[in-house]
Amino acid sequence: MKKHDQDFMKRQNRLTVFEIIKHQQPISRASIAKQTGMSPTTVSRIVAELAEEGYLLESEQVSAGLGRKSTLLEMVDAAVLSVGVELDRHQVNIGIVDLQGNVIAMSQYPRSVEESPEVTLERVGTEIDQLTKSNEIDCERIIGVGVGLPGIIDNDTGEVMFSVQLGWRNVRLAERLKEITGYDVAVDNELKAKALAEHMKGAAIGSQRTVLLGFGNGVGSAFIMEGEIYRGRTNSAGEIGHTTIDPNGMLCDCGKAGCLQTYINIKSLLSEANKIRPVRSIEELFEAKKAGERWALHLIERALMYMAITINNVVCMYNPDSVILSGELTDKFPEILDEVVDLCYSKYVWEPLRGAFRILKSELHEQGVVIGSGLISQNCFFALE
Amino acid sequence: MKKHDQDFMKRQNRLTVFEIIKHQQPISRASIAKQTGMSPTTVSRIVAELAEEGYLLESEQVSAGLGRKSTLLEMVDAAVLSVGVELDRHQVNIGIVDLQGNVIAMSQYPRSVEESPEVTLERVGTEIDQLTKSNEIDCERIIGVGVGLPGIIDNDTGEVMFSVQLGWRNVRLAERLKEITGYDVAVDNELKAKALAEHMKGAAIGSQRTVLLGFGNGVGSAFIMEGEIYRGRTNSAGEIGHTTIDPNGMLCDCGKAGCLQTYINIKSLLSEANKIRPVRSIEELFEAKKAGERWALHLIERALMYMAITINNVVCMYNPDSVILSGELTDKFPEILDEVVDLCYSKYVWEPLRGAFRILKSELHEQGVVIGSGLISQNCFFALE
Numbered sequence: 099m100k101k102h103d104q105d106f107m108k109r110q111n112r113l114t115v116f117e118i119i120k121h122q123q124p125i126s127r128a129s130i131a132k133q134t135g136m137s138p139t140t141v142s143r144i145v146a147e148l149a150e151e152g153y154l155l156e157s158e159q160v161s162a163g164l165g166r167k168s169t170l171l172e173m174v175d176a177a178v179l180s181v182g183v184e185l186d187r188h189q190v191n192i193g194i195v196d197l198q199g200n201v202i203a204m205s206q207y208p209r210s211v212e213e214s215p216e217v218t219l220e221r222v223g224t225e226i227d228q229l230t231k232s233n234e235i236d237c238e239r240i241i242g243v244g245v246g247l248p249g250i251i252d253n254d255t256g257e258v259m260f261s262v263q264l265g266w267r268n269v270r271l272a273e274r275l276k277e278i279t280g281y282d283v284a285v286d287n288e289l290k291a292k293a294l295a296e297h298m299k300g301a302a303i304g305s306q307r308t309v310l311l312g313f314g315n316g317v318g319s320a321f322i323m324e325g326e327i328y329r330g331r332t333n334s335a336g337e338i339g340h341t342t343i344d345p346n347g348m349l350c351d352c353g354k355a356g357c358l359q360t361y362i363n364i365k366s367l368l369s370e371a372n373k374i375r376p377v378r379s380i381e382e383l384f385e386a387k388k389a390g391e392r393w394a395l396h397l398i399e400r401a402l403m404y405m406a407i408t409i410n411n412v413v414c415m416y417n418p419d420s421v422i423l424s425g426e427l428t429d430k431f432p433e434i435l436d437e438v439v440d441l442c443y444s445k446y447v448w449e450p451l452r453g454a455f456r457i458l459k460s461e462l463h464e465q466g467v468v469i470g471s472g473l474i475s476q477n478c479f480f481a482l483e
Numbered sequence: 484m485k486k487h488d489q490d491f492m493k494r495q496n497r498l499t500v501f502e503i504i505k506h507q508q509p510i511s512r513a514s515i516a517k518q519t520g521m522s523p524t525t526v527s528r529i530v531a532e533l534a535e536e537g538y539l540l541e542s543e544q545v546s547a548g549l550g551r552k553s554t555l556l557e558m559v560d561a562a563v564l565s566v567g568v569e570l571d572r573h574q575v576n577i578g579i580v581d582l583q584g585n586v587i588a589m590s591q592y593p594r595s596v597e598e599s600p601e602v603t604l605e606r607v608g609t610e611i612d613q614l615t616k617s618n619e620i621d622c623e624r625i626i627g628v629g630v631g632l633p634g635i636i637d638n639d640t641g642e643v644m645f646s647v648q649l650g651w652r653n654v655r656l657a658e659r660l661k662e663i664t665g666y667d668v669a670v671d672n673e674l675k676a677k678a679l680a681e682h683m684k685g686a687a688i689g690s691q692r693t694v695l696l697g698f699g700n701g702v703g704s705a706f707i708m709e710g711e712i713y714r715g716r717t718n719s720a721g722e723i724g725h726t727t728i729d730p731n732g733m734l735c736d737c738g739k740a741g742c743l744q745t746y747i748n749i750k751s752l753l754s755e756a757n758k759i760r761p762v763r764s765i766e767e768l769f770e771a772k773k774a775g776e777r778w779a780l781h782l783i784e785r786a787l788m789y790m791a792i793t794i795n796n797v798v799c800m801y802n803p804d805s806v807i808l809s810g811e812l813t814d815k816f817p818e819i820l821d822e823v824v825d826l827c828y829s830k831y832v833w834e835p836l837r838g839a840f841r842i843l844k845s846e847l848h849e850q851g852v853v854i855g856s857g858l859i860s861q862n863c864f865f866a867l868e
Contacts, residue, residue: 111520137522169666330802411726417715420561448725
C-alpha cells in the first residue's frame with residue numbers, strides 16, 4: 099500500500115470513529131473496535147486525540163448484570179460548531195451549525211451580481227463576525243467554515259475553478275477566506291453540500307444511495323453513496339446539466355449544443371418566453387400559464403417532461419433508492435412535483451426501474467447548503483490529524 | 484451498527500485481507516494489520532481460516548539486519564481456480580481462470596438463439612466437464628463458477644430478472660447451474676464482469692474510477708470505483724442505453740421513445756439501413772460505407788457522433804479517470820475509435836472535463852467477460868465465511 103493510501107486510511111479511520119460516536123453515543127471503545135474491525139490500539143489512539151482536544155466526554159457506567167465497569171464515550175456536542183456559507187448569485191446565507199446539523203443562528207443578505215470575489219469574501223468575514231457576536235457564540239468552539247457555491251470546485255485546495263453563475267474563475271476561496279477569518283475553510287459545490295445535508299437531516303435519512311437534483315439557474319445533481327459524497331476524479335461528478343440531449347439543440351453557455359439544462363433552466367425558459375412577449379421572471383411565466391396562455395403552458399409542460407427525463411437518466415446511471423428534487427423551480431412551484439412524478443411513472447422512467455426508487459421533495463430548502471457546508475467543514479476537521 | 488452491517492464488514496474485511504495478500508505477497512500479518520487498521524486478532528483469525536482451507540502458504544524469513552524471524556504469507560495460486568462463463572445470444576465462452584485472472588483453458592461454441600435456459604445450462608455443465616477433463620484440471624481446485632450475461636441480474640440470488648438479448652425472464656440461473664455442476668455459482672451482468680477484468684488485467688490497471696462502455700447489440704456501461712463494481716440498488720447502475728435522448732425519437736424495445744441505444748446499436752443500424760436496401764450484417768453496412776454509399780456514411784457518422792455523446796454523458800455523470808470502449812462495434816471496426824476520440828475532443832465532451840480522463844480500448848476482447856466472471860466467483864468465495 100502506498101504512503102498516500104495509508105494516510106487516506108488513517109483519515110478514514112478517524113472519521114469512522116467520529117461518525118460512530120456521533121450517531122451511537124454513548125458507546126465503549128470495545129464496541130467501536132468490534133464494529134469496525136480496527137485494533138483496540140487504533141481506536142484508543144484516535145479516542146485519546148479527540149478527548150485531548152476536548153471533543154469527547156468519558157463516563158463510567160456499571161453494567162447491570164455483571165457489575166463490571168465500562169467507560170462510555172460521548173461527543174461534547176456543544177464543543178463543536180462550524181459556519182456554513184451559501185454563496186449564490188443574488189444572495190448569501192450564513193449559519194452556525196452544530197454537530198448534529200442543527201442551525202443555531204442564521205443570517206441572509208443580498209449580493210449584487212457583479213460583486214468581485216474579494217468584496218464578497220470580505221463581507222462574508224464581517225457577517226460571520228456579527229453573527230457570532232450578536233448570538234454570543236464562543237468563537238473558540240468554531241472549528242472551521244464550509245462554503246457551498248455553484249460551479250466546479252477543487253475541494254482539496256478550496257479553489258473555485260469556475261462558476262458560471264457567479265462569473266468567477268480560478269478563485270482561491272479557501273486561502274483568502276482563511277486569511278480574512280482565521281478559520282480553516284472547506285469549499286464545495288452547493289449541490290454536493292445540499293445532498294449531504296438532506297441525507298443527514300432531511301428527506302433522505304437512512305438512504306444508501308441518494309441522488310439530489312437541482313432545478314434552478316442550472317440543472318445539476320449530486321450523489322450520496324453510503325453517507326459519503328461521490329465526487330469523481332475532479333469533484334465534477336453529477337454534472338447532468340451538460341449531458342447532451344440533442345446535438346441539434348439550443349446552444350448552452352458552455353458552448354455545446356443541446357445540453358439538458360437548456361431545456362429546463364430558468365434563464366432558458368425566460369429567453370424562450372421572451373420570444374413571445376416580455377416576461378421578466380419565472381413567476382410571470384407561471385402566471386401566464388395559469389391565465390391560460392397556450393405558449394406558456396407549452397413551455398412549462400416541455401420543462402416538466404425534461405425534468406422527468408432527467409430523473410430517468412440519473413436513475414439509469416446511478417440506480418439509487420431515492421431521488422430528491424430541489425432548487426428554485428420546485429421550491430417556488432411545489433405544485434409541479436405531482437405532475438413530474440406522474441410523467442415519470444406513466445411514461446419516462448425505464449420500466450424495470452420504476453419500482454426501484456422513491457421521488458422525494460427537498461426538506462431543508464434554503465438551509466440545505468448552509469447545513470451541508472457546515473457538516474463538510476466538520477468532516478474535514480475530524481478527518482485531519 | 485446493525486447486524487446486517489456487521490456481517491457486511493466481516494465479509495469486507497476477509498475480502499480486503501485476501502486482496503492485499505494476493506497483490507502484495509509475500510507479506511506479514513503485522514503489515515496487513517498496519518495497512519488496514521484491523522486488529523492483529525482479526526487479521527490472524529482471517530489468515531487462519533484461509534490457511535486451514537489451504538489457500539495460504541506460510542514461510543519463515545529472517546530479516547537481514549536484526550536477525551528477527553518473521554512469518555510471511557503467500558497465496559497458493561495453484562490452489563484456486565474458477566470457471567468463467569459468458570452467455571451471449573449466439574455464442575457461449577467458457578474458461579478456467581486462476582487467482583491472477585489468467586485463462587488457463589478456454590472453449591467456445593455456438594448457441595442457437597431460441598435455446599431455452601434449461602438446454603443452455605445443461606450444455607454449460609457438460610462443457611465445463613469436458614474442459615476440465617481434456618485439460619486434466621483437478622476439479623478439487625475449482626471453487627466456483629461465475630456467469631456473465633447481458634440483462635438485469637439479481638447478483639445476490641443469481642437470478643436473471645430479464646435479458647432482452649437472450650429472451651429470458653426470471654431464470655434462477657445460479658440455483659439451476661449449481662444443481663447441474665455441483666459448484667457454487669455467481670451470476671452478473673456481462674459488462675460489469677468485463678469492466679472488473681479490464682481493471683484487474685486489461686486497459687484500466689491502476690485506475691481509480693473506470694467506466695467501461697459496450698457498443699454492440701445494446702449500449703451499456705459499467706463503473707468500477709476503487710477496484711469494486713458499482714452496482715446501485717438493484718444491480719442496474721450504468722444502463723445508459725435507456726437514458727432518453729429525444730422524447731420524439733425512435734421506439735426502443737423497452738417501450739420508451741428515443742433511448743440512447745436506438746441511435747447506436749447494431750439492430751437499429753441494420754433496421755435503418757434496410758430502409759434503403761437489404762443489408763444483412765454490420766459488416767455489409769461498413770462495406771457500403773467504404774464503397775462510398777452516402778446513406779451508409781451518414782448512418783455510421785451519426786452512430787459515431789452518438790458514441791461521442793455517450794462518452795460525454797458518462798463523463799459528466801461519473802467524472803471517471805478512464806473510459807474504456809468495448810463491444811462488437813469497436814472490436815470489429817477498430818478504425819472508428821480515432822474518429823470517436825476526435826469527435827469527443829473537438830466537440831462533444833463538455834470542455835471542463837476534456838483533460839480529466841483517458842479514452843482507452845478494451846484489451847481483453849472476447850476473454851473479458853470470462854475473466855471477469857471467474858474473478859467475481861472468486862470474490863464471492865473469499866468474501867464468505
